[in-house]
Amino acid sequence: xxxxxxxxxxxxxxxxxxxxxLQAVEYVLDSGHYILGPHVxxxxxxxxxxxxxxxxxxxxxxxxxxxxxxxxxxxxxxxxVITAPNSFIASAAAIALTGAKPVFVDICKDMNMDPSKLExxxxxxxxxxxxxxxxxxxxxxxEILAIAKKHHLFVLEDAAQAVGAKLNEKxxxxxxDAASFSFHPLKNLFAYGDAGMITTQHNDLYNxxxxxxxxxxxxxxxxxSFSFNERLDELHAAMxxxxxxxxxxxxEKRRKLAFRYNTHLQSYVDTPEEGPGEYHVYQTxxxxxxxxxxxxxxxxxxxxxxxxxxxxxIHLQTAANYLQYRKEDFPETLNITSRILSLPLHxxxxxxxxxxxxxxxxxxxG
Numbered sequence: 001x002x003x004x005x006x007x008x009x010x011x012x013x014x015x016x017x018x019x020x021x022l023q024a025v026e027y028v029l030d031s032g033h034y035i036l037g038p039h040v041x042x043x044x045x046x047x048x049x050x051x052x053x054x055x056x057x058x059x060x061x062x063x064x065x066x067x068x069x070x071x072x073x074x075x076x077x078x079x080x081v082i083t084a085p086n087s088f089i090a091s092a093a094a095i096a097l098t099g100a101k102p103v104f105v106d107i108c109k110d111m112n113m114d115p116s117k118l119e120x121x122x123x124x125x126x127x128x129x130x131x132x133x134x135x136x137x138x139x140x141x142x143e144i145l146a147i148a149k150k151h152h153l154f155v156l157e158d159a160a161q162a163v164g165a166k167l168n169e170k171x172x173x174x175x176x177d178a179a180s181f182s183f184h185p186l187k188n189l190f191a192y193g194d195a196g197m198i199t200t201q202h203n204d205l206y207n208x209x210x211x212x213x214x215x216x217x218x219x220x221x222x223x224x225s226f227s228f229n230e231r232l233d234e235l236h237a238a239m240x241x242x243x244x245x246x247x248x249x250x251x252e253k254r255r256k257l258a259f260r261y262n263t264h265l266q267s268y269v270d271t272p273e274e275g276p277g278e279y280h281v282y283q284t285x286x287x288x289x290x291x292x293x294x295x296x297x298x299x300x301x302x303x304x305x306x307x308x309x310x311x312x313x314i315h316l317q318t319a320a321n322y323l324q325y326r327k328e329d330f331p332e333t334l335n336i337t338s339r340i341l342s343l344p345l346h347x348x349x350x351x352x353x354x355x356x357x358x359x360x361x362x363x364x365x366g
Contacts (some may be wrong), residue, residue: 004303005344005353010185012348013250014192017242024238036214039237044197046244050164051173053199055206058232059213061194062160062182066094066130068230069156069178069198072208075100075127082121083130083158084113085313085325086333091132091158092314100127102323104315106330110275111135111286114332115143122147128154133162133172135272136188136283141167141175156180160196163189164251166279173199183240188254188283189247195236250347251281257345257354258282264358268365270339284309285345292341298364299343304357309342 014021028039040058048056059065075081077099083091085104092102105121108114113131129148131139139157148155155176159165163181165172173179183195200206211218216227258280262271270288274280286309289295299306313333315325327334343357 001300003300003305005305005349005357007305007307007342007344008186008346009348010190010346013346016348017246020242021239024242025235028235028238034234036231037234037237039234039241040232043232043237043241043244046241047197048199050244050247051171051179051199053174053179054201055199055203057198057200057206057209057213058237059196059198060230060232062180062184062196063090063094064213064228064230065180065182065196065198066090066156066158067097068209068212068227069180069200069205070094070098070100070128071227072205072212073128073154078125079127080123080125081128081130082118082126084132084134084333085315085330086111086310086336087132087134087158087314088160088310089314089317089319090160091130092320095130096319101125102314102320104325104330106332107134107336108140108332110137110140111272111336112137112139113144115140115147118144118147119151122151122153126151126153128156130156130158131176132158132160133165135286136162136165136281137272137274138162138165138167138172138278138280141172145175154178160184161187161283162281163187163283164247164279165281168277169279174201177201178205183236186283188251188281189240189243191236191240191243193236195232195240197232253347254282254345255280257349258285260351260354261285261287261343261345261358265361268361282345284342286340286342288336288339289341290339292339295361295364296341299357299360302360304360305344307342308340310340311337313337 044056079100081095095102157176157179159172160182178200181197183191212227216225
């Protein structure tokens with residue numbers, strides 16, 4: 001179906017900076033240096049500074065970022081790692097692929113991990129907590145970190161959806177011991193394909209990750225441990241450097257659109273507000289609505305591409321059957337899955353387009 005108001009419009013964002021992107025591509029092509037070159041190094045340096053982190057390591061994608069950190073920590077069969085059940089499957093898949101067991105903790109009203117339920121999930125086998133900054137809203141990191149410190153646990157932020165988000169003026173990616181980022185095309189800072197990043201505050205972990213993203217090689221001829229090829233491509237890094245210069249402008253446009261939605265829709269649906277000290281980057285503008293399925297059909301039929309993200313929580317996915325969770329184990333997660341709906345929101349969206357979406361929702365409930 002062709003939508004008159006699409007969920008996103010990546011080509012229009014690319015068109016805005018196309019000249020600079022093509023110059024970056026041409027520079028890489030002419031250089032003949034395509035793997036782990038100067039653009040990767042420069043992007044890692046600038047991204048670490050942006051996130052207020054000590055180090056950054058460019059990798060192939062966000063899932064690789066999670067997996068490589070867990071493997072570098074020695075996570076293995078018999079260990080458990082805690083995360084949220086309402087995320088994209090990569091959050092749990094990266095845990096399972098190490099041989100460890102994913103353990104879920106239910107969420108708060110803000111759709112992020114509930115710190116009040118975290119401690120009861122911790123056992124002697126727990127090694128890592130992975131809070132997810134869901135839809136671009138920062139998780140309650142001070143409370144999570146306090147619990148992690150009490151139990152001597154590593155905290156790995158899943159910041160795939162939240163580049164630029166802040167809590168008390170501190171950006172995600174700089175809170176935990178490490179963090180993973182995705183630059184998938186649907187993310188606020190995106191590559192033209194797949195790419196990802198790890199940030200960390202630990203020198204030893206940084207040095208391990210430099211090797212494990214590159215086959216485990218210490219140098220061209222010496223392999224210290226077998227690993228995958230999970231490198232960030234030089235071409236992607238060059239274009240991401242261009243994108244990074246525009247991220248703040250694009251984020252502010254997203255926020256302005258989100259606040260307009262909030263103002264005009266809060267009488268009809270539950271809108272994603274900011275809490276005290278939060279800087280939400282609205283990677284996804286996700287409402288909670290009565291008669292959600294009917295509303296989505298109404299919008300789709302009118303040419304508005306509204307979609308449902310993650311209608312099936314991770315603990316109910318076929319791949320998670322072996323974990324033996326029950327449907328009702330996470331009531332807050334279960335509740336939102338029947339109500340969530342993502343509306344179009346992107347930096348190229350016009351106020352006129354947004355006003356049309358708002359008018360349709362008002363008509364539906366009116």
